[in-house]
Each structure stands twice: as structure tokens, then as C-alpha cells.
Amino acid sequence: MPAISTGAGTRAPIRSPFLTVAAAWLVPGLGHFLLGRKVRAAILFVAVLVAFITGVMMHGPLFQPDGAQGDVLSRIIQIGGFIGDLSSGLMYLLAVWSGYAPPDQASHNADYGSKFIVLAGLLNLLAMVDAYEIATRQKE
Amino acid sequence: MWNLDHFEVSVLFAILASAVLGLVTKRTDRERIRYGLYCFGCFMAALFCIGWFMKLLHG
Numbered sequence: 302m303p304a305i306s307t308g309a310g311t312r313a314p315i316r317s318p319f320l321t322v323a324a325a326w327l328v329p330g331l332g333h334f335l336l337g338r339k340v341r342a343a344i345l346f347v348a349v350l351v352a353f354i355t356g357v358m359m360h361g362p363l364f365q366p367d368g369a370q371g372d373v374l375s376r377i378i379q380i381g382g383f384i385g386d387l388s389s390g391l392m393y394l395l396a397v398w399s400g401y402a403p404p405d406q407a408s409h410n411a412d413y414g415s416k417f418i419v420l421a422g423l424l425n426l427l428a429m430v431d432a433y434e435i436a437t438r439q440k441e
Numbered sequence: 442m443w444n445l446d447h448f449e450v451s452v453l454f455a456i457l458a459s460a461v462l463g464l465v466t467k468r469t470d471r472e473r474i475r476y477g478l479y480c481f482g483c484f485m486a487a488l489f490c491i492g493w494f495m496k497l498l499h500g
């Protein structure tokens with residue numbers, strides 16, 4: 302497989318940017334791993350995993366795309382939250398497929414948990430953008 | 442079920458967000474560590490400032 306020099310003393314295999322982003326979405330850190338950034342991949346994976354597990358262990362409810370009702374602000378929050386949840390990739394899919402659906406109850410713990418699940422997705426979104434920039438050689 | 446208070450979840454949030462922000466925004470390892478610590482410090486400063494502000498506001 303051909304390899305390029307990143308200029309930082311490391312050699313990264315050439316990958317399709319879109320496949321890299323897809324891999325980065327599915328498994329946090331996988332995009333960086335495929336590009337040869339293994340330490341960064343491990344840190345990203347652990348950060349997203351800890352955020353997601355914290356959210357689940359606090360029984361944070363997932364945002365539902367069909368739950369977007371009410372005024373404009375409520376819809377933006379619901380849809381934005383759903384996009385955030387979905388950005389966790391396989392973790393979100395596994396949670397949905399395993400039937401994880403705690404009730405949306407009024408408690409500070411569930412509220413924090415819900416935000417942590419969104420945080421996991423948003424952190425993974427940052428990682429996906431970073432992986433894309435590395436794959437397109439905009440950064441090392 | 443985990444039962445964390447506001448301070449604990451805020452510190453955890455700050456650690457995770459700082460680590461990723463430092464990792465994805467800078468180009469060298471030294472810059473990443475410095476920026477991660479800077480972000481963590483900013484989160485903590487905001488946490489304590491807003492916390493004290495709310496305490497003074499509400500008594």
C-alpha cells in the first residue's frame with residue numbers, strides 16, 4: 302500500500318476521505334486509526350466512550366426525531382439533540398437496537414445523562430472533521 | 442444508575458471536552474497539551490465564576 306509522509310515523522314496510508322469519515326462516524330477514533338494516528342485514535346475513542354457510557358449510566362433519554370413537536374425552539378432542540386445522539390455512530394445504534402429507552406422523566410440525573418449522550422456525538426463529530434482534514438492533507 | 446452531582450458532571454465534561462478540543466485543533470503534541478490544559482482551566486474558571494455568581498445572586 303502506498304504511503305505518504307506527513308512531515309511529522311509519521312507515515313500515513315492514503316485513504317478515501319469519505320470512507321475515513323464514515324469509519325470515524327461508525328467507531329470513534331477509527332478514522333484516525335486508519336490514518337496511522339493511533340494514540341489520537343485511542344484518546345478519541347476513550348473520550349467518546351466515557352461520555353456515552355456516563356450518559357447511559359445516568360439513564361439519559363435519547364432524542365427522538367419524531368418527538369419534534371411544539372414551538373420552533375423545541376423542534377430545534379429535539380432535532381439538534383437527535384443529530385448529536387446519532388453522531389455517536391455504532392454506540393447509538395447499539396443502544397437503540399438493544400432497546401435502551403429510559404423514560405424522559407424530570408430528574409437532574411436523567412437530564413445530565415441526556416446531555417452527555419449528545420456530548421459523545423458532538424465530540425465524535427469533531428473527530429470526524431479532524432479525520433477528514435488529515436485524510437485530505439489539510440493538516441497532519 | 443450513576444448519581445453524580447452538578448460539580449462532578451461539570452468536571453467530567455470539562456476533562457472530556459478539553460481532551461478532544463486539544464487533540465483536534467492543534468498541530469503538535471506540545472500545542473495540543475497546552476491547549477487542552479488551557480481549555481480545562483477556562484471550563485473550571487467559568488464553573489467557579491458562574492457558581493459564585495449564582496450563589497451571590499440567589500443568596
